[in-house]
Amino acid sequence: MNTLYGIKSCDTCRKARKALDARGIAYRYHDLREDGLDAGTLARFIDLTGLETLLNTRSTTWRGLDETERQAARDDAERARALILAHPTLLKRPLLDTGETLIVGRARDDYASLD
Template identity: 75%
Template sequence: MITLYGIKTCDTCRKARKTLDAQGTSYRYHDLREQGLDEALLERFIDHAGLGALLNTRSTTWRALAPSEQQAAKDDAARARTLMLTHPTLLKRPLLDTGERLIVGFKSDDYRTLTH
């Protein structure tokens, strides 16, 4: 089962959902803000995409962090993991988990290749 991870208020996540719906792709939606993020799921994301690809340094949540926390997250993988678990909105989104691969961000071409 395909799972789309995101947050309701994210415009890019909305585009991803509309694309999946329009092409008739079955998926489950997981709202990171409401349903959260556990350590096992985060580690799975990191294994598939890498920590650097997941940390959203352009997010509102990132900009609200103290500069010392931002630097610590850049320098220390354990600190970055802790911050992502505490603030799931620090993950780049949407995250589309096909079971075989993880697509970080939204590009309509990536979504067109999905099986229904």
């Protein structure tokens, strides 16, 4: 089963849900704020896409970190992992986990291959 990771207040996550619903693609929704994120799932995401792809340096959460924390996350992968686990909204959204691949963000045709 596909799992869509996002946050309820994110417009792009809402659009992703509508796109999946319109295509009739089954998925489970995982709210990063309410449901959190575990270390094993994050490690799998990093293995699939890389930390640089996942870390959302344009997010409100990122801007709320002090410069020391932001620099540490840029320089040290373990520190970045710890920050993401503490603040799951540091992940780019939405994330669609198909079990085999992870689609990060949403472009118009990202879900076309799932039909």
